Amino acid sequence: MKLLTVHDLNKADSLSFTFEGSFDATQGVERALTPLVDALEKHAEGWMPTVVKSGRKRKYSREAVWRALEERRDEYGSIIGLYRPENPAxxxxxxxxxxxxxxxxxxxLDLQPLHFFSGVDACRTLVAVARAWAARYSVPYASAHSIADEQLAGSPCFGRKERDARRDGFDKIYELFWLNVFGPKLVESVGRERMLSTPAHLVEELPNGSVLLVLWPTAAEFASEEARVAQARAHVHLRPDLDFDTVLRKLRERSAALVPVEPRFHPDVAPFLSRLPDEFAISERQRKIAELNAFRPPVPEEWLPVAHPSDVEKPKRVLESYGDLSEGLVAALHTKVPSIMDETAESLTDLDFYFWRDNFPERYKRELIDSHTAPALGAYLGDVLVRRLGGTWVLRAKMEESQVRVGKRVWLPFLRARRYMQSCRSLLDYSLTQFFHEVERYRP
Known part of the structure; x- marks a missing residue:
């Protein structure tokens, strides 16, 4: 049973609902928190969690919630998770x-996929949960919105230093999201009459003085032109100091940044580049895909039309030393890059991705890279050319001059590895993936 993880949430946009509430636990925690599960069981139609997790996983039930709460409880409190592995997750x-x-x-609450909330009825279920919680628990501010658009809006700091954001919280209307709950203090700072006259799909005053505001009927359409206009109008209504055209322009820019971009990577590096977008924040994903689409790696120059003859007296010993270097690299990385043991084109792509994600050339000392990592990688790369493309070593006393003959060309794997390890940008410009495919074209 696979539960939704942080990594999963970064693969595609999701709806995120954050809520901070206070309550009186002197009459018992179970009694104080019962309204939370009441609202879920009553309103979360189609997305009700089915698993309770603390130290162990249990099928959802109220009893399972209370047991999990006690299992994780310490002197500071308790933390539990409710999950739904089925779609929507x-x-x-x-x-x-x-x-x-x-x-x-x-x-x-994170729910994926976001388009689950493309229907009015589904959105009403989340609004009902938010209403029930906000009416029962004192809350300064709560919101539900696209994770990607929240990131583009700068949430939760909104341009402030992190320590200031933690201290002050959402103390004024920095942004409006699809669903908003404004606590009494925030309502009074804006003006209750102004707050209740906000042009929006739903504006509702709750019994405890909070105000529930929903900008648009459906959450999944937040980036449409109509929804953005409504968002801008509501925002400048609550913040008369803002300019409508400026607010709308920024919202349109955010919408444009989220428009899907079809990957069209250079074929020689596509196996490598296709893995990179998921490593960026979901809000940056499309811009990064566009940048990678435009990327054209330099044509490999680490080759010679004619081999320099071997000048080593004991080729067997030299090959053994290369084997030791290659085996050392495998021993060091086999747990992080399991495929390295296979010595295939896919292994080289896995290494490209590992070194890039680990920021390897910038993270480790240059002396270590130049004296150990780059030579070991050159030996490994040469072995892959020999094993997978039928290459033959042409050994030289100076390691960087050693060659692998494939077809009518001889290739310089140690030189390629040295250039590759110069910087994180070099990992793209001199990728092992591209080098392999270039050599492959000259295989007889």
């Missing part, structure tokens, strides 16, 4: 801070 994490006075909780 759900991750709902509760972090409870339990004190003798006023207790509190922070919850984050």
């Amino acid at each position: 759900v991750s709902l994490v509760f972090n409870f801070i339990l004190t003798q006075d006023e207790s509190s909780f922070h919850s984050r």
Whole structure:
């Protein structure tokens, strides 16, 4: 049973609902938190969690929630997760801070895919949960919105230093999202009359003085032109100091940044480049794909039309030393790059990705890279050319001059490896993946 992870959430856009509430736990935690699960069981139609997880996984039930809460409880509080592995996938994490006075909780609901909320009825279910929680628990501010667009908006700091954002929270209307819950303090700072007259799909005053505001009928259409206009109008209504045209322009720019870009990577490096976009924040993904589409690696120059003859007296010993270097690289990386043991084109692509994701040339000392990693990688690369493309070593006393003959050309794997390890940019310009495919074209 696979549960939704942080990595999964970065693969595609999701709806994220964050809520911080306070409650009185003196009459018992179970009693105080029952409204949370009441609202879920009553309203979360189609996306109700089915798994409760603390130290172990259990099928969802109220009893399972209370047992998980106690299992993870310590002097500071408790943290539990409710999940749904089926489509739509759900991750709902509760972090409870339990004190003798006023207790509190922070919850984050992530639901994927976002297009589950393309229908009005599905959106009503989340609005109903938000309404029930906000009416029962004191909350300064809560919101539900696209994760990708939240990132583009700068949430949760909104241009502030992190320490200031933690201290002040959402103390003024920095941004409006698809669903918003404004606590009484924030409502009064804006003006209750102004807040209740906001042009939006739903504006509802709750019994405890909070205001629930939903900008548009459906969450999944947040980036449409109509939804963005509505968002800008509501924002400048609540913040008269803002200019409508400026706000709308920025919202349109965010929408444009999220328009899907079809990957069209250079074929020689596509196996490598296709892995990179998922490593960037979901909000940056399309821009990065466009940049990688435009990337054209330099044509490999690490080859000679005619081989320099071998000048070593004991070729067997030299080959053994290369084998030792290659085996050392395999021993060092086989747990992080399991395919390295196979010595295939795919192994080279896996190494490209590993070195790039690890920021290897910038992270480790240059002396170590130049004296050990690059030579070991050159030996390994040469062995792959020999094993997979029928190459033959032409050994030279100076290691960087050693060649592998494939077809009518001789190739310089140690030189390629040295250039490759110069910087993180070099990992792209001199990728092992591209080098292999270039050599492959000259295989007889």
